[in-house]
Structures are given as C-alpha cells and as structure tokens.
Amino acid sequence: MDPASDHSSVVLYRAPWVIPVTSPIIQDGVVAVKGSRIIAVGLWSELSLVYPDNQTHHCSGLLMPGLINAHIHLELSIYGVVPQENAESTMCDWVRSLLHKRMTADYAEKEINTAAEQCAKEQYASGVVVLLDTGNNPLPQFTAKIPEIYSLLELLGPTEKATDVMSGILNNLSTEKQPTGHAPYSTAPRLLQNIKEHTLKKGTLFSLHVAENPDESLLLFQGKGCFFDFLQERDALDGTFPLPKDRYLSVIDYLEKTHILDDKTICVHCVYVNDADIKIIAKKRSHVCLCPSSNKFIGVDVAPLKAFLAGNILPALGTDSTASNPQMNMWHEMELLRREFADVPSATILAMATIAGAKALGRETDYGSIEAGKSSHFLGVEDEKISTATCEKELLDILTSIEKPEKVTHFNDHLAG
Numbered sequence: 001m002d003p004a005s006d007h008s009s010v011v012l013y014r015a016p017w018v019i020p021v022t023s024p025i026i027q028d029g030v031v032a033v034k035g036s037r038i039i040a041v042g043l044w045s046e047l048s049l050v051y052p053d054n055q056t057h058h059c060s061g062l063l064m065p066g067l068i069n070a071h072i073h074l075e076l077s078i079y080g081v082v083p084q085e086n087a088e089s090t091m092c093d094w095v096r097s098l099l100h101k102r103m104t105a106d107y108a109e110k111e112i113n114t115a116a117e118q119c120a121k122e123q124y125a126s127g128v129v130v131l132l133d134t135g136n137n138p139l140p141q142f143t144a145k146i147p148e149i150y151s152l153l154e155l156l157g158p159t160e161k162a163t164d165v166m167s168g169i170l171n172n173l174s175t176e177k178q179p180t181g182h183a184p185y186s187t188a189p190r191l192l193q194n195i196k197e198h199t200l201k202k203g204t205l206f207s208l209h210v211a212e213n214p215d216e217s218l219l220l221f222q223g224k225g226c227f228f229d230f231l232q233e234r235d236a237l238d239g240t241f242p243l244p245k246d247r248y249l250s251v252i253d254y255l256e257k258t259h260i261l262d263d264k265t266i267c268v269h270c271v272y273v274n275d276a277d278i279k280i281i282a283k284k285r286s287h288v289c290l291c292p293s294s295n296k297f298i299g300v301d302v303a304p305l306k307a308f309l310a311g312n313i314l315p316a317l318g319t320d321s322t323a324s325n326p327q328m329n330m331w332h333e334m335e336l337l338r339r340e341f342a343d344v345p346s347a348t349i350l351a352m353a354t355i356a357g358a359k360a361l362g363r364e365t366d367y368g369s370i371e372a373g374k375s376s377h378f379l380g381v382e383d384e385k386i387s388t389a390t391c392e393k394e395l396l397d398i399l400t401s402i403e404k405p406e407k408v409t410h411f412n413d414h415l416a417g
C-alpha cells in the first residue's frame with residue numbers, strides 16, 4: 001500500500017478550539033498526526049469522515065503551538081532574583097549587583113547546572129518547546145524533560161586587549177560551540193565583528209542585547225553615562241569608547257554600518273530605538289526579541305511594540321534570566337504586554353510568543369504554528385477560564401491574560417525531530 005494513503009497510523013487530537021496561529025481559529029477542531037508530523041488541521045465534522053476509525057485524543061481546552069522563549073540565561077538561575085536597591089537605581093547598579101553576586105557566591109559547577117536544569121524544566125512545564133539560551137559557560141546535556149535548547153556562548157570585552165584575548169578564544173573554539181556577542185556597551189566593535197564573521201561562516205544565530213538602556217548610546221557616542229563610569233571603575237577604558245565622532249546616528253545605525261545586522265541576528269530588548277532604527281532592522285531582515293518583564297524589573301522604559309508592528313516587524317518574546325525576572329513565565333510576558341498595549345490584538349501577542357520566536361530561531365519549519373508538515377509536538381492547554389470563551393476574540397483575550405494555565409500538555413514530544 002502507498003504509505004501516504006495508509007491512514008491506520010494517523011492519530012487525531014480533538015478540542016473545542018484549535019489555534020493554528022498562522023490561520024483562523026477552528027471551533028471543534030482536530031489536528032491529524034502521523035508519526036512526528038502534522039498531516040491535516042481542520043473541522044472535526046470534516047476530518048473525522050476522512051479518518052473514521054482512528055484513535056482520538058480529546059482535549060477539553062484548546063490546541064496551540066508550543067511557546068518559544070527567544071531569550072534566556074539558564075546559567076544565572078542559581079543566583080535568583082537580583083533586586084534593584086531603590087527607585088533611583090540604574091541598570092548599571094543592577095549589573096554591578098549581579099556581577100558582585102556572581103563573583104562572591106562561589107557556587108560549584110554542579111549547583112549552577114542543577115539550577116539551570118530546574119529552570120529549563122519549569123520552562124517546559126509552562127509550554128515552552130524551544131529556548132534560545134545565552135551564557136558565558138557551556139551547560140551539560142540535561143537528562144530531565146526540557147525544551148529544545150539553542151545554546152550560544154557569549155563573548156565580551158570592551159577594550160583592544162580584551163578583543164585580542166577573546167578573538168584567540170574564538171579562533172580555537174570547538175566546532176559544536178556557537179559564539180555570540182553580549183552588547184554594544186560591553187563589547188568592542190572589532191570583537192563584535194569577529195564574532196559575527198565567525199557565525200556567518202557557520203550559519204549560526206547571533207543574539208545581542210541592544211538598546212536596553214539609554215546610557216548605551218551615551219557611552220558609544222558621547223563617552224559618558226553610567227556604562228562609561230562602570231568601565232572606568234574597572235579600568236576598562238582604552239579609547240575604544242566613545243566611537244569616532246559623528247560616524248553613527250544611533251546604536252542600530254552603528255550595528256548596520258559594522259555589518260552586524262542580517263537575518264541571523266536577533267536584537268534583544270530594543271527599548272531605545274526610533275522609527276529610523278526600525279526601518280534599518282526591517283531592511284536587514286534582522287529579528288527583534290522583547291523582554292517586557294525584565295525591562296519593567298530593571299526600571300527601563302517600555303519597548304515601542306506598536307512602532308515595530310507599524311514597521312512590519314513582529315518581535316519575538318523572551319523572559320531573560322531569573323536575575324531580572326521573578327516570574328520566568330512566557331504567559332506572564334504575554335499578560336504584561338496586554339496590559340502595556342491594550343490596543344494591540346491578542347492574536348498578535350500570541351504570534352509573538354510562537355511564530356515570531358520560531359522564525360527568529362530558524363525553527364519555523366517545525367514550530368510556531370499548527371500546520372500540515374510541521375512537528376506533531378504541540379500543546380493542549382486547559383483552564384476553567386478557557387471553557388467560558390464564546391468567540392475567537394474572547395478566547396485569545398483569555399489566553400493572553402491567563403498568566404498560568406491550569407494544565408499544559410505536550411503532545412508527541414517523544415516523536416519530535
């Protein structure tokens with residue numbers, strides 16, 4: 001028999017609602033799965049006739065694609081929340097506190113890894129299927145049930161000397177390690193370019209904290225602000241910063257002119273960007289990842305989501321680390337965005353947490369939406385509030401403000417690949 005016409009191994013997943021994300025919501029819908037792939041999505045009344053005797057799983061809530069957390073630092077999980085001391089504390093004060101904790105806590109590698117694994121487990125339990133993790137030290141293979149991890153090794157250094165040291169490390173990096181930069185304020189231009197060139201040769205992602213704080217451009221273009229003071233305290237100013245006068249209009253303009261931006265680059269945070277910056281990001285087809293909870297916690301402004309949407313950029317979403325995010329929950333990120341942008345449709349916010357993240361991470365052939373051909377690894381989400389929804393809009397409003405659904409089930413994860 002032609003394997004394509006063999007329906008015996010097809011399994012159906014039926015729910016009152018199916019939210020494919022990239023196509024309209026289906027009421028009393030069904031997802032048909034064969035092995036590790038989705039083969040059809042549609043109405044129960046139609047697909048149950050195509051597959052009349054097939055095994056059927058019933059979900060009392062809804063089916064949706066898994067969440068993609070496009071920015072996290074698992075290795076910081078051990079340090080817990082690093083509080084801001086008072087309302088006047090700057091982001092640099094927070095960075096100082098985090099560094100102090102990292103220098104003085106003296107945790108064993110095993111403890112750091114155990115906390116990282118626990119965080120990854122919790123991400124998975126909340127419905128995350130893929131994480132983009134960035135860290136200064138490689139993590140081991142975890143044995144627990146966790147999301148797929150795209151792991152980047154972060155290199156940084158603000159001086160010429162540090163660039164030489166880090167570039168040496170870069171040149172000797174084993175092939176399985178994928179480097180990335182940290183931020184324009186912490187990493188000299190030549191080092192950023194060296195890392196980007198390395199990732200271009202390997203075809204890997206380049207994720208960078210960008211415009212998280214207004215003092216980044218003060219350091220880069222004026223040689224002042226809290227990052228300037230921070231580097232001065234550490235004797236890490238060698239003339240690299242400020243950058244040559246009048247050459248760049250903004251941080252994004254600087255990144256474009258130094259060839260950092262392309263479709264493999266993810267600009268994380270992007271709080272202090274203007275319309276001209278957004279045009280550049282769109283032109284270079286770079287990705288944006290917003291981290292609303294982390295921004296709120298550290299006390300910076302709210303990223304201009306509506307300007308991104310107007311510029312045809314659908315940002316991905318990330319939690320960032322435990323150090324700046326007590327919740328570490330993608331549902332909470334969506335809920336916060338809804339409060340901050342009441343006039344942005346809930347469907348857009350859900351798309352940010354799913355398909356935008358999958359595209360940013362280059363995993364959209366498997367994840368980000370429920371479509372024929374994609375991975376059969378998707379979510380069942382159940383909650384009393386979901387059962388009260390009477391229309392698509394109400395359903396999406398509930399889903400993006402739920403914060404923590406009562407039950408999240410990963411279907412077919414064992415088959416994913």
Ligand SMILES: [Zn+2]
Nearest residue numbers: 073209320321
């Ligand atoms: Zn971060």
